[in-house]
Amino acid sequence: MTMEAATATLTAGNDRPVHSAPQGPIKIQARDVNVYYGDKHAIKHLDVDIPQHSVMAFIGPSGCGKSTFLRCINRMNDTIPICRVTGKIEIDRRDIYDPSLDVVQLRAHIGMVFQKPNPFPKSIYDNVAYGPKIHGLARTKSEIDAIVESSLRKAGLWEEVKDRLAESGTGLSGGQQQRLCIARAIAVSPDVILMDEPCSALDPIATAKVEELIDELKSNYTIIIVTHSMQQAARVSQRTAFFHLGTLVEEGPTDVIFSTPKDKRTNDYITGRFG
Amino acid sequence: MTDMSFQGPAPAVARQATESADIFKKRIQQRYRAETRFKWYGIIAISFSIAFIALLFVSIFATGLPAFTQHFLVMDVPLKAESIDPSGKRELKELASADYFGVAGEALRDKFPEVTNRRDRTRLVQLLSNGAADPLRAKVLGEPGSIGSTAKLGLPLSANADIYFKGGVTGIDKIAGRGVLTPSGTTGDISLTSSSNEFSSRLVVIKRDIAERARQLRREADRIESSGATAAQVQQLREEARVLQGRFDAVSGAEALDDRMPSMLVAVNGGIIKLTRIDNATATGEVLRPLSSASEARPGSWEVLTLTTPESNRKVTDKEVVWLEALKSQGQIERRFNWGFFTAGDSREPELAGIRGAITGSFLMLIVTLALCVPIGVMAAIYLEEFAPKNWITDIIEVNINNLAAVPSIVFGLLGLAVFLNFFNMPRSAPFVGGLVMALLVLPTIIIAARAAIKAVPPSIREGALGVGASHQQAVFHHVLPLAMPGIMTGTIIGMAHALGETAPLLMIGMIAFIVDVPTSFTDAATVLPVQIYLWSDLPELAFKAKTAAAIIVLLVFLFVMNGMAIYLRKRFERRW
Numbered sequence: 045m046t047m048e049a050a051t052a053t054l055t056a057g058n059d060r061p062v063h064s065a066p067q068g069p070i071k072i073q074a075r076d077v078n079v080y081y082g083d084k085h086a087i088k089h090l091d092v093d094i095p096q097h098s099v100m101a102f103i104g105p106s107g108c109g110k111s112t113f114l115r116c117i118n119r120m121n122d123t124i125p126i127c128r129v130t131g132k133i134e135i136d137r138r139d140i141y142d143p144s145l146d147v148v149q150l151r152a153h154i155g156m157v158f159q160k161p162n163p164f165p166k167s168i169y170d171n172v173a174y175g176p177k178i179h180g181l182a183r184t185k186s187e188i189d190a191i192v193e194s195s196l197r198k199a200g201l202w203e204e205v206k207d208r209l210a211e212s213g214t215g216l217s218g219g220q221q222q223r224l225c226i227a228r229a230i231a232v233s234p235d236v237i238l239m240d241e242p243c244s245a246l247d248p249i250a251t252a253k254v255e256e257l258i259d260e261l262k263s264n265y266t267i268i269i270v271t272h273s274m275q276q277a278a279r280v281s282q283r284t285a286f287f288h289l290g291t292l293v294e295e296g297p298t299d300v301i302f303s304t305p306k307d308k309r310t311n312d313y314i315t316g317r318f319g
Numbered sequence: 320m321t322d323m324s325f326q327g328p329a330p331a332v333a334r335q336a337t338e339s340a341d342i343f344k345k346r347i348q349q350r351y352r353a354e355t356r357f358k359w360y361g362i363i364a365i366s367f368s369i370a371f372i373a374l375l376f377v378s379i380f381a382t383g384l385p386a387f388t389q390h391f392l393v394m395d396v397p398l399k400a401e402s403i404d405p406s407g408k409r410e411l412k413e414l415a416s417a418d419y420f421g422v423a424g425e426a427l428r429d430k431f432p433e434v435t436n437r438r439d440r441t442r443l444v445q446l447l448s449n450g451a452a453d454p455l456r457a458k459v460l461g462e463p464g465s466i467g468s469t470a471k472l473g474l475p476l477s478a479n480a481d482i483y484f485k486g487g488v489t490g491i492d493k494i495a496g497r498g499v500l501t502p503s504g505t506t507g508d509i510s511l512t513s514s515s516n517e518f519s520s521r522l523v524v525i526k527r528d529i530a531e532r533a534r535q536l537r538r539e540a541d542r543i544e545s546s547g548a549t550a551a552q553v554q555q556l557r558e559e560a561r562v563l564q565g566r567f568d569a570v571s572g573a574e575a576l577d578d579r580m581p582s583m584l585v586a587v588n589g590g591i592i593k594l595t596r597i598d599n600a601t602a603t604g605e606v607l608r609p610l611s612s613a614s615e616a617r618p619g620s621w622e623v624l625t626l627t628t629p630e631s632n633r634k635v636t637d638k639e640v641v642w643l644e645a646l647k648s649q650g651q652i653e654r655r656f657n658w659g660f661f662t663a664g665d666s667r668e669p670e671l672a673g674i675r676g677a678i679t680g681s682f683l684m685l686i687v688t689l690a691l692c693v694p695i696g697v698m699a700a701i702y703l704e705e706f707a708p709k710n711w712i713t714d715i716i717e718v719n720i721n722n723l724a725a726v727p728s729i730v731f732g733l734l735g736l737a738v739f740l741n742f743f744n745m746p747r748s749a750p751f752v753g754g755l756v757m758a759l760l761v762l763p764t765i766i767i768a769a770r771a772a773i774k775a776v777p778p779s780i781r782e783g784a785l786g787v788g789a790s791h792q793q794a795v796f797h798h799v800l801p802l803a804m805p806g807i808m809t810g811t812i813i814g815m816a817h818a819l820g821e822t823a824p825l826l827m828i829g830m831i832a833f834i835v836d837v838p839t840s841f842t843d844a845a846t847v848l849p850v851q852i853y854l855w856s857d858l859p860e861l862a863f864k865a866k867t868a869a870a871i872i873v874l875l876v877f878l879f880v881m882n883g884m885a886i887y888l889r890k891r892f893e894r895r896w
């Protein structure tokens with residue numbers, strides 16, 4: 045990979061419209077990432093820089109590879125046997141596909157929230173406490189209690205569930221479940237949170253709560269959110285990337301992408317011409 | 320179609336519209352009819368299966384339930400010191416080996432002083448089960464001080480006597496006497512004279528039978544005549560037929576009763592006479608129980624008993640019936656729950672045979688099976704489902720596991736015989752080996768069930784665990800396995816129920832022997848419940864029929880409980896994600 049990748053780093057992205065580069069330190073840097081499912085080329089020559097402590101939105105028509113790329117960032121694609129990733133993804137300048145890197149350790153630093161809320165069929169408390177327990181982040185019961193409370197508070201769920209922590213997490217409403225999943229993700233104090241359409245199963249009020257939460261979280265975490273809602277992307281994100289057929293067509297500050305997109309495909313998409 | 324109707328002229332459109340509406344209606348009706356038909360097919364099929372199951376249950380319970388009770392003779396038994404402890408030393412060893420059956424038999428014989436004939440005395444004693452010695456021995460050994468006194472004990476009756484009381488030997492019709500009956504004596508062979516035609520209805524039946532025999536003889540004579548027998552032979556048959564016909568034609572005239580006809584007994588003056596020869600109003604017979612006097616008996620004070628099954632067709636003779644009825648009328652026969660059925664091992668005596676040995680054998684075998692199957696099966700399932708690379712080797716393994724689940728069970732028996740017995744020289748008939756064979760048999764089932772259960776855990780749970788940084792193994796053991804556990808348990812229980820009911824492979828490894836002792840270890844010779852059923856079903860004694868059905872009931876109860884547990888687990892832990 046190395047030689048190829050090195051040259052690709054110089055050339056890739058040249059045919060992409062150029063927007064102002066992100067300010068501040070870069071948290072995640074992807075260079076010439078290709079993903080294949082068997083013979084299917086799902087992500088093609090992707091380059092992107094994701095700044096720290098900000099929200100980056102991925103938009104694009106269905107099947108364009110947003111989830112695929114998101115799952116590359118915490119190597120969740122490893123669980124799919126036919127999936128193959130080439131190129132380079134660095135987090136804090138460290139190559140996450142480096143064979144010497146422990147993938148479990150990596151995932152502990154990258155929280156993930158899925159499209160469908162998937163709390164464990166255990167108590168609310170155990171849902172949040174599970175991560176800290178397996179990573180040994182807390183030794184005593186009171187330490188774990190503290191983590192559970194602060195995570196639920198950060199996820200804006202504490203007031204609603206503080207009296208029923210022993211009840212099953214699956215008994216919550218959809219919006220509450222999704223916030224529980226966010227609490228579960230932040231309980232292991234990650235640097236990055238990946239969200240794959242976190243609000244697609246939620247009503248507008250629950251969505252608003254989650255969006256508020258994202259807004260609060262961005263001061264401490266680097267957040268990447270996949271969404272099909274242009275308004276949501278506009279509301280919560282600082283930068284937006286538009287994917288189409290496996291390529292990253294255009295990436296830049298959210299207000300610029302939505303007001304003056306440079307690529308025709310982006311324009312068509314955000315004006316609702318296709319997708 | 321829409322294109323056409325848009326472009327066609329207006330009337331055509333209308334026509335087409337109504338046409339298509341008609342077709343549409345017709346199609347809906349057709350669909351309704353098809354659905355109704357299908358529903359009825361289902362209802363019929365289910366009714367059939369329910370009917371068959373009901374039939375099965377009724378027949379099994381009808382035959383099997385009587386075996387759960389047993390008749391006992393409750394009697395005062397004198398524990399005579401001279402027969403129990405002749406040396407007088409009260410040594411336990413000597414006491415234990417005394418002839419208690421003899422003591423019991425003597426007590427019974429004393430109740431029937433009129434029975435003097437040697438053969439009859441033996442028959443009388445044989446109304447008691449060989450197990451009648453056990454309560455006596457228990458009493459004496461538990462309480463040696465009771466020797467010399469009289470103990471009131473319940474002694475089990477023999478299988479035949481037991482069946483008699485359960486109504487399985489013969490029906491008894493009782494008809495009160497209509498005339499005044501005069502017996503000629505009180506013991507021995509006596510004659511009875513009634514003032515009314517008490518016996519004529521039976522005599523008619525007997526005579527009709529004679530006529531039928533005469534007809535048969537004549538037909539036989541005709542047949543052998545046409546097929547060229549000697550004249551003398553034909554003549555002889557004809558002569559016999561003529562004599563029989565003569566007996567039929569004479570309206571009166573005494574006829575003998577034989578043991579191929581229903582027996583007739585007369586109960587009069589406290590005694591019982593077995594009729595050997597009857598006429599319309601008179602009869603002769605043998606006294607089975609002495610009469611208190613030879614005085615005349617008023618109408619209604621005596622009765623004629625007809626034992627509907629001929630004596631030659633039953634295991635309990637007329638004499639024995641009389642003895643048993645005498646004991647019963649004295650209130651000495653008790654029907655009790657047959658605990659022995661659950662506490663005794665197998666026996667050649669049907670009334671002593673129990674299923675404790677078989678149940679223990681099954682239990683020991685299932686423990687071995689369970690101990691092997693669950694860890695191996697679950698680990699194999701987890702490995703194959705979660706960790707194994709998907710390649711042609713695992714494909715072959717998967718196909719073969721599915722194939723193994725369909726291999727006839729006898730093949731596993733042969734395998735067990737060849738490998739465990741012949742190669743590893745393990746003991747024959749041992750529950751341990753049975754358990755090994757059963758483990759082979761149910762392992763595929765458990766692996767398949769466990770894999771299905773693991774596969775049914777939604778991937779989102781796994782991803783959630785991986786997402787918070789659990790390792791693959793942690794995700795499996797903390798999240799997937801607990802959720803799959805009810806499914807795995809269900810599969811395991813069903814596999815165990817399968818093993819419990821399986822017979823064929825055990826025949827191969829010698830678990831079919833007649834074993835009296837209840838096994839106490841995994842290597843003792845043992846048999847299992849279904850094999851016990853198979854063994855009993857083969858035995859000729861009538862009493863074993865009931866035992867067979869009763870053992871089937873016990874097996875079914877176990878299977879029901881196990882399957883019920885599986886269903887309960889499934890319902891209880893059913894989750895929606």
Ligand SMILES: Nc1ncnc2c1ncn2[C@@H]1O[C@H](COP(=O)(O)OP(=O)(O)OP(=O)(O)O)[C@@H](O)[C@H]1O
Pocket residue numbers: 081084086104105106107108109110111112113124
């Ligand atoms: N497990 C898989 N195996 C094979 N192909 C896959 C797999 N997952 C995704 N793909 C393919 O990769 C392409 C990108 O899929 P991806 O899920 O990343 O799309 P997406 O942009 O997230 O779409 P959506 O908005 O509908 O979620 C699709 O064409 C899809 O068919």
Ligand SMILES: [Mg+2]
Pocket residue numbers: 110111112240
């Ligand atoms: Mg997606």
